[in-house]
């Protein structure tokens with residue numbers, strides 16, 4: 001690379017500055033003109049940052065094909081961790097291993113240790129773990145039930161068998177509405193929560209899935225490209241939500257949208273062919289990447 | 304997020320093009336030929352179906368009198384004095400009810416296990432083969448085997464025991480149980496196929512919320528395939544209602560339903576009787592009753608019954624497919640049919 005030329009990454013930093021303006025409120029409909037122009041959400045640093053999950057030398061395979069190789073990183077509450085990397089680099093696989101969803105796939109293998117609050121997740125009861133670490137998938141996957149039932153399904157199991165009859169109790173209703181509101185879907189669907197979730201648009205379905213994941217009141221939230229089906233306004237709502245959530249929930253987000261990673265993440269993990277190439281603070285990875293691969297990936301996608 | 308005034312519909316001047324009206328004129332020749340072949344096949348099927356129904360209707364209605372529905376068959380060489388078909392109707396309903404009540408839950412559970420658990424694998428394979436064997440077995444074979452089982456001394460309480468201790472082995476219970484075996488493969492087949500076609504994303508969504516396999520099956524997967532469960536059940540029911548061999552061998556050849564003992568319902572179930580199929584057979588020229596007019600009337604009713612059952616389950620499926628309804632909706636609807644939630 002020509003040493004006289006500023007690396008393209010720098011350009012982002014330069015480009016970015018003029019855009020740092022007071023964030024426009026989006027609630028009143030004054031949407032930003034382009035997502036790219038959205039500045040990084042101005043945020044107070046989360047008061048407490050504490051490590052919730054630790055990934056230590058984790059290897060993951062489908063059959064004999066090791067698609068995640070020796071990855072170690074922390075997942076902290078009070079922070080958003082973004083995972084970036086080319087298609088097929090193992091981001092989804094790593095994400096799914098955090099709540100042991102990889103175990104659902106026949107032939108999947110793993111090595112290394114993943115812990116939640118110091119306890120090996122493979123020693124926790126799997127369903128308890130998955131309630132504490134919920135996931136939103138790359139493709140929206142609402143249940144073929146009503147919007148209401150989709151969210152209510154995620155609420156903590158109610159004791160007794162009379163659950164179905166009492167399921168529209170005020171408590172459940174407010175929990176469902178609250179989750180829908182946080183995911184920015186409530187206003188659009190409030191008029192008919194009994195509609196089939198399958199009749200929502202793709203973006204609405206994805207926000208429903210986010211609402212569902214939130215209704216479970218997780219401690220760690222895994223988001224696999226949650227915004228790939230969303231319009232700029234919904235994306236902005238979700239991004240704001242993610243930034244807000246990080247105080248109470250440790251958030252891990254996989255995204256192909258580097259601007260998005262920059263906007264929401266405190267730390268960024270860059271993966272390539274199953275390896276964790278670089279892990280660092282958002283500013284460091286985007287402005288001063290240590291590894292050439294990272295630099296190429298970031299500049300390639302940005303330039 | 305509605306902003307401002309939105310026109311409720313396009314202005315009157317605009318011509319509205321609706322989808323679904325595409326002509327075939329623009330299609331390639333091969334497509335058009337295939338299209339017309341489909342048409343011809345479809346019309347052929349309709350004609351066949353209508354012909355059967357019309358034929359049975361003309362024959363049946365002319366011989367079917369309302370009082371036949373409330374009279375028991377009477378043994379008589381003269382056709383006009385041979386009574387009605389109340390007993391065969393009741394018999395058909397009892398056998399169908401016993402058969403489906405046993406086969407549906409077991410079939411759904413088996414299908415769920417085969418599709419969702421499959422463990423241990425050797426058992427799953429064995430069960431699959433067993434179901435295939437049953438599906439392929441002629442019903443007369445099942446019936447003979449059933450008779451062998453139900454004639455065992457320790458099962459005497461399910462049918463009649465003669466004075467010398469011989470177990471008769473023929474009863475509504477015996478016929479119903481073997482009918483359940485007959486219907487089982489149809490229910491397992493359609494439920495299992497539907498479960499296997501559900502995308503894995505659905506299961507993963509549920510697991511990712513910390514739900515167990517059992518909860519996932521009960522609250523997500525089975526409600527999603529309610530139409531297939533209903534379809535399988537109807538198929539099974541149709542098979543049960545239409546079967547003659549099992550009835551002849553396991554329910555006896557009397558035309559009237561004859562209870563055993565003094566207990567009201569249990570006595571009737573332990574007893575023997577007839578169904579519409581056995582009645583049709585008995586009274587057809589092939590049988591001994593030789594009352595072909597009665598046979599036509601009963602056959603017509605049989606057809607109506609099967610069609611009505613199909614309609615009922617379709618209706619239940621549609622009613623149950625609405626949102627916010629649980630897997631038990633069908634049963635609730637059955638109990639309070641017509642009542643709106």
Ligand SMILES: Nc1ncnc2c1ncn2[C@@H]1O[C@H](COP(=O)(O)OP(=O)(O)OP(=O)(O)O)[C@@H](O)[C@H]1O
Nearest residue numbers: 062067085086087088089090091092093094105138
């Ligand atoms: N169920 C599976 N069975 C076998 N191999 C799989 C399976 N899922 C993923 N893989 C393989 O694992 C590797 C990593 O896949 P993964 O889905 O984790 O990538 P990703 O980083 O999420 O990609 P993308 O950005 O396209 O979502 C790929 O090479 C893929 O072919």
Ligand SMILES: [Mg+2]
Nearest residue numbers: 091092138224
């Ligand atoms: Mg992925």
